[in-house]
Amino acid sequence: MNKRQLSAIETKRKLISTAFELIKEKGFDSINVEDITRKAGVAKGTFYTYFKRKEDIVLEISRMPFSEIADEIENMKDMEISQKLSHYFHRFMECVETCGIHICRQWTRDVLDPNNTPDNKDGQKWIYDVEMLKGILNNAVSNGELIQNTPVELLTYIIISELYGMMVSWCMSDGKFEPLEWTDKFCDFQLKTVLKPYIGK
Amino acid sequence: MNKRQLSAIETKRKLISTAFELIKEKGFDSINVEDITRKAGVAKGTFYTYFKRKEDIVLEISRMPFSEIADEIENMKDMEISQKLSHYFHRFMECVETCGIHICRQWTRDVLDPNNTPDNKDGQKWIYDVEMLKGILNNAVSNGELIQNTPVELLTYIIISELYGMMVSWCMSDGKFEPLEWTDKFCDFQLKTVLKPYIGK
DNA sequence: CATTTCGTTGACTAAAAGTCAATGACTTAT
DNA sequence: ATAAGTCATTGACTTTTAGTCAACGAAATG
Numbered sequence: 001m002n003k004r005q006l007s008a009i010e011t012k013r014k015l016i017s018t019a020f021e022l023i024k025e026k027g028f029d030s031i032n033v034e035d036i037t038r039k040a041g042v043a044k045g046t047f048y049t050y051f052k053r054k055e056d057i058v059l060e061i062s063r064m065p066f067s068e069i070a071d072e073i074e075n076m077k078d079m080e081i082s083q084k085l086s087h088y089f090h091r092f093m094e095c096v097e098t099c100g101i102h103i104c105r106q107w108t109r110d111v112l113d114p115n116n117t118p119d120n121k122d123g124q125k126w127i128y129d130v131e132m133l134k135g136i137l138n139n140a141v142s143n144g145e146l147i148q149n150t151p152v153e154l155l156t157y158i159i160i161s162e163l164y165g166m167m168v169s170w171c172m173s174d175g176k177f178e179p180l181e182w183t184d185k186f187c188d189f190q191l192k193t194v195l196k197p198y199i200g201k
Numbered sequence: 202m203n204k205r206q207l208s209a210i211e212t213k214r215k216l217i218s219t220a221f222e223l224i225k226e227k228g229f230d231s232i233n234v235e236d237i238t239r240k241a242g243v244a245k246g247t248f249y250t251y252f253k254r255k256e257d258i259v260l261e262i263s264r265m266p267f268s269e270i271a272d273e274i275e276n277m278k279d280m281e282i283s284q285k286l287s288h289y290f291h292r293f294m295e296c297v298e299t300c301g302i303h304i305c306r307q308w309t310r311d312v313l314d315p316n317n318t319p320d321n322k323d324g325q326k327w328i329y330d331v332e333m334l335k336g337i338l339n340n341a342v343s344n345g346e347l348i349q350n351t352p353v354e355l356l357t358y359i360i361i362s363e364l365y366g367m368m369v370s371w372c373m374s375d376g377k378f379e380p381l382e383w384t385d386k387f388c389d390f391q392l393k394t395v396l397k398p399y400i401g402k
Numbered sequence: 403c404a405t406t407t408c409g410t411t412g413a414c415t416a417a418a419a420g421t422c423a424a425t426g427a428c429t430t431a432t
Numbered sequence: 433a434t435a436a437g438t439c440a441t442t443g444a445c446t447t448t449t450a451g452t453c454a455a456c457g458a459a460a461t462g
Binding site: 027028029030102105108109111112113114115154157158160161162163164165168169171172173177186190193194 | 316
């Protein structure tokens with residue numbers, strides 16, 4: 001990797017971290033692209049070298065903390081399904097808290113934005129979550145933890161709904177409650193209930 | 202009420218129903234304010250007599266179908282809590298289907314939009330839902346259906362999360378599943394589980 | 403050293419949201 | 433009946449900011 005490529009990566013990194021700070025503090029709509037580029041020390045046009053639309057940077061910002069979760073789950077291969085899912089829930093909400101309300105708000109708005117071009121679809125963490133969860137469940141079916149005719153697709157959507165619902169409610173309520181406290185107290189419980197009919201052996 | 206006031210009401214009604222059709226068909230971002238006013242047969246400026254921002258009309262559009270639910274619940278005074286909640290879930294999803302994916306998407310985006318001015322806060326169905334649910338639960342506590350120290354506030358948020366999570370997941374998945382089918386199959390079940398520890402007598 | 407590549411620049415364009423002074427049909431007062 | 437006043441309506445205009453692009457020049461290539 002040569003000097004040019006390195007500085008390009010550095011420029012993009014700088015833009016992402018600057019945007020993270022600015023959005024976390026002031027909110028997405030209160031800042032414009034020039035605020036980001038000015039603070040990052042580059043020209044406005046540079047932003048559009050790395051991002052198609054202003055909105056796209058939020059997907060990248062959130063990808064950072066959330067992507068770690070996938071690796072962590074990967075390392076829990078031999079643990080039982082409820083532990084994996086509990087961990088996933090807990091860490092998801094931890095990331096929600098790390099990102100803060102402005103970024104979670106905007107992230108949700110982005111994913112619901114129909115102008116979000118198909119090229120960005122892979123920037124949608126949403127997709128990964130669906131696949132990751134399906135993987136966890138399918139795995140549990142393979143090794144007999146869950147019975148053969150478990151409705152994996154359906155359970156995936158139920159579980160994801162719960163998580164996203166929690167995040168969205170948190171944003172809507174302007175952060176009135178503690179996301180983590182809530183997950184730890186109630187989601188685990190609900191999780192076990194949803195899975196119970198399908199537990200094998 | 203004189204002729205002028207009547208025609209003003211009619212103008213607003215026309216704008217709302219025209220916007221409903223247009224947004225349902227093409228999506229909020231694909232149409233502009235002039236598309237709405239042109240089709241409604243009024244000038245652009247008229248839109249801003251009735252709505253502060255383009256976004257505000259979506260809150261009004263969705264208020265129409267959803268507001269009926271409150272009345273229906275009111276008329277179920279003597280029924281038991283699980284029936285009330287089941288009905289609420291079912292009707293909520295019915296309204297989601299009636300509004301269609303474009304409007305549900307934009308509605309969620311609006312409620313999460315920090316530029317949504319405080320004057321509009323009462324246009325946010327969100328608030329009504331929270332209050333209505335709290336009412337149902339508090340009622341059940343009063344008449345002994347639920348035990349005295351039921352955490353009403355917490356349960357309210359859990360139930361709402363579930364509903365909104367379902368709607369948001371539906372929007373995110375581009376309408377891949379049938380909202381109503383889902384609610385009827387799973388939410389009732391989950392609902393009963395969440396309430397079980399607090400059932401009185 | 404000549405040539406090409408490509409990250410960077412910032413003035414410029416585009417698009418549509420939102421404004422507001424003027425209008426005239428309708429209401430009210432005399 | 434007429435004048436005075438009100439207010440819903442109008443559409444040209446302003447504002448804002450996202451997004452474009454031709455030109456630049458430092459670094460890579462041969």
